[in-house]
Amino acid sequence: MKNKTVVRSMDILNLFLENPELTFQEIIDLSQIPKTSVYRMLLTLEEMGFVEKGKDSKYRLGLLFLTYGxxxxxxxxxxxxxxxxxxxxxxxxxxxxxxxxxxxxxxxxxxxxxxxxxxxxxxxxxxxxxxxxxxxxxxxxxxxxxxxxxxxxxxxxxxxxxxxxxxxxxxxxxxxxxxxxxxxxxxxxxxxxxxxxxxxxxxxxxxxxxxxxxxxxxxxxxxxxxxxxxxxxxxxxxxxxxxxxxxxxxxx
Structure with a gap:
C-alpha cells in the first residue's frame, strides 16, 4: 500500500520536470493538493534539500538533485x-x-x-x-x-x-x-x-x-x-x- 504523503510529495517534485520554477500558488493549482498539505510538504522538502525557495518566493529543485544526478x-x-x-x-x-x-x-x-x-x-x-x-x-x-x-x-x-x-x-x-x-x-x-x-x-x-x-x-x-x-x-x-x-x- 502506497504512503499517501510520499506519493503527494513525488507529485509536487514531478511538477518541476516541466517547470523550472513555481510559486506556492502554482504548485497548489497544478497539483490539486490542499494548501495546508502543500505548505507542510514544501517545508519538509526544503529542509531536506529537495527544493529551495528563492528570494523571489519561487520554488526550484534543490542542489541535492544535482548530487543524485x-x-x-x-x-x-x-x-x-x-x-x-x-x-x-x-x-x-x-x-x-x-x-x-x-x-x-x-x-x-x-x-x-x-x-x-x-x-x-x-x-x-x-x-x-x-x-x-x-x-x-x-x-x-x-x-x-x-x-x-x-x-x-x-x-x-x-x-x-x-x-x-x-x-x-x-x-x-x-x-x-x-x-x-x-x-x-x-x-x-x-x-x-x-x-x-x-x-x-x-x-x-x-x-x-x-x-x-x-x-x-x-x-x-x-x-x-x-x-x-x-x-x-x-x-x-x-x-x-x-x-x-x-x-x-x-x-x-
Missing part, C-alpha cells in the same frame, strides 16, 4: 563500460560475473551476467550487502583510504549472514591486508553457504575505488589452483574497466 550518471557509465567486459568473461568462464558499487556502509549489485551458469546464486541486481561481507564488497572496502576503513571498523557491528561470514574486526583486517598485497579478495560461504567469489576493485581516473567486480559460483570450484586462475581473470577484467574509466595504469 551525478551519482546516477557515474553509475550508469560504469555499468555501460563494464557490461561488454563482463559478458566476455562470463562466456569464457561460465561463472556468474557481478558488478557492485558502494552505497554508504553497504554495497549494491548494479549488474550481473549469469546466462551460462547452471546453478543460480544469491546475487541479483538491486541486492545489498554490508561492506565487510563477501569478496565483491570487500574489494571496495579494502581499497578505501585508511581513515575511512578505520572509521567504518569502529562503528560496525558484525552480523553472521552465512557460515563463513567474517564476524570480527581482527579477521576483517587480515582480509584487507591480504587484499592489498594480492590485489584481489576471496570469500567462501559468506553471503550464502556453499558459494564462493573472487573479486577485484575498479578504480576511476583519480585512482579511487568506485566499484567491485567478482566471479562467483559453487564453492567446490574455487579451490587450489582455480583460485589463482580466477584471480588473474577478474583482476585483468577489473583493470580493463578501470582503464576505460580513466585510470592511468593500462591493463596487462
Amino acid at each position: 551525478n551519482l546516477v550518471a557515474s553509475r550508469l557509465n560504469l555499468r555501460q563500460i563494464a557490461f561488454d567486459i563482463m559478458q566476455e568473461l562470463h562466456k569464457e568462464l561460465k561463472e556468474a560475473i557481478n558488478l557492485i558499487v558502494r552505497q554508504g556502509d553497504e554495497t549494491i549489485y548494479i549488474e550481473k551476467v549469469d546466462v551460462y551458469q547452471k546453478v543460480r546464486l544469491y546475487t541479483a541486481v538491486g541486492r545489498r550487502s554490508p561492506l565487510y561481507a563477501g569478496a565483491c564488497a570487500r574489494a571496495i572496502l579494502s581499497f578505501l583510504p585508511d581513515q575511512e576503513i578505520e572509521t567504518y571498523l569502529n562503528k560496525t557491528e558484525f552480523e553472521r549472514i552465512a557460515t563463513g561470514t567474517i564476524t570480527t574486526k581482527e579477521e576483517l583486517l587480515r582480509s584487507i591486508s591480504d587484499a592489498r598485497v594480492n590485489g584481489y579478495t576471496i570469500s567462501h560461504s559468506e553471503l550464502e553457504d556453499y558459494t564462493s567469489a573472487i573479486a577485484a576493485p575498479i578504480l576511476d581516473f583519480k585512482g579511487e575505488v568506485v566499484g567491485g567486480l567478482s566471479i562467483a559460483g559453487i564453492e567446490a570450484n574455487y579451490q587450489d589452483e582455480n583460485i589463482e586462475f580466477y584471480a588473474q581473470k577478474v583482476m585483468k577484467a577489473a583493470d580493463e574497466i578501470s582503464y576505460k574509466l580513466g585510470y592511468t595504469k593500462p591493463p596487462q
Whole structure:
C-alpha cells in the first residue's frame, strides 16, 4: 500500500520536470493538493534539500538533485563500460560475473551476467550487502583510504549472514591486508553457504575505488589452483574497466 504523503510529495517534485520554477500558488493549482498539505510538504522538502525557495518566493529543485544526478550518471557509465567486459568473461568462464558499487556502509549489485551458469546464486541486481561481507564488497572496502576503513571498523557491528561470514574486526583486517598485497579478495560461504567469489576493485581516473567486480559460483570450484586462475581473470577484467574509466595504469 502506497504512503499517501510520499506519493503527494513525488507529485509536487514531478511538477518541476516541466517547470523550472513555481510559486506556492502554482504548485497548489497544478497539483490539486490542499494548501495546508502543500505548505507542510514544501517545508519538509526544503529542509531536506529537495527544493529551495528563492528570494523571489519561487520554488526550484534543490542542489541535492544535482548530487543524485551525478551519482546516477557515474553509475550508469560504469555499468555501460563494464557490461561488454563482463559478458566476455562470463562466456569464457561460465561463472556468474557481478558488478557492485558502494552505497554508504553497504554495497549494491548494479549488474550481473549469469546466462551460462547452471546453478543460480544469491546475487541479483538491486541486492545489498554490508561492506565487510563477501569478496565483491570487500574489494571496495579494502581499497578505501585508511581513515575511512578505520572509521567504518569502529562503528560496525558484525552480523553472521552465512557460515563463513567474517564476524570480527581482527579477521576483517587480515582480509584487507591480504587484499592489498594480492590485489584481489576471496570469500567462501559468506553471503550464502556453499558459494564462493573472487573479486577485484575498479578504480576511476583519480585512482579511487568506485566499484567491485567478482566471479562467483559453487564453492567446490574455487579451490587450489582455480583460485589463482580466477584471480588473474577478474583482476585483468577489473583493470580493463578501470582503464576505460580513466585510470592511468593500462591493463596487462
